[in-house]
Amino acid sequence: MNEALKELLDLLDLEQIELDIFRGRSPEERIQRVFGGQVAAQALVAAGRTVPSDRDVHSLHAYFIRPGDPSIPIVFNVERVRDGRSFTTRRVVAIQHGKAIFTMSASFHIFEDGIAHQSAVMPDVPAPETLPRFQDRMLELVGDEPGWQEWLTRERPIDARYASPLTWEAYKDPSLRSPENNVWFRCDAALPDDRLLHVVLAAYASDYTLVDTVLLAHGLSWGAQNVMGASLDHAMWFHRPFRADEWVLYAQESPWSGGARGLARGQMFTASGDLVVSVVQEAMIRITKS
Structure with a gap:
């Protein structure tokens, strides 16, 4: 650990x-x-x-x-x-x-026992083991720019592997803009069998990339332009037990933005395709003058 x-x-x-x-x-x-x-x-x-x-x-x-x-x-x-x-x-x-x-x-x-169904289908994306870590991918993009080295080389509690373009990539290449964002994540160490702990860690990780999905649709990125943002509200529904020390796919989309706000939705799937968490968040996003 x-x-x-x-x-x-x-x-x-x-x-x-x-x-x-x-x-x-x-x-x-x-x-x-x-x-x-x-x-x-x-x-x-x-x-x-x-x-x-x-x-x-x-x-x-x-x-x-x-x-x-x-x-x-x-x-x-x-x-x-x-x-x-x-x-x-x-x-x-x-x-x-x-x-x-x-x-x-x-x-x-x-x-409680009860009726059960799942209509949500996990996106078909590359396996997490085949994808580079977020910080390694970012280092290739901005590693030579001042101020990034220290932040990107530090240890992180959550291992994130993007199966979608990074916001920085979409900032540099408009053809990569998309309102969808798929990210694998896990805590890269065995954790205790405490159900609340695994839920809490998913709540922590859920705020990492969801607002980025709004930016990705517009080719915006934190640190690349004069973008100001802050989470306004956040809702989560936990459907069934899961482990945060095993890979979870966070499938995110932004259906709308306007009026200096952006809405994003996310679904978390286990590697076997079980839907375990649903998330919705609205954020304030402003583009400031230079």
């Missing part, structure tokens, strides 16, 4: 400071705001720690309200909205500087 994954698992191990109140931190990075996937994953950990172990999260709905400050801790207040016979509902508010930066409602469900 590399140090980046160890650090992420440590970030997700929140400190409980009072009943239903937890404290998390951010990695020591020279960045201006907290990564949205991090605060969403930590909020889900906080909610999950107040729920009986026989119930798994089946959905979450979240809003990103203010940029998070990575230099100070984040306090997560959990409200026990409902404890029913089959479903448990929690609301989490993440607070910094006395103000809410993020809110999330999460619902948990006991296992």
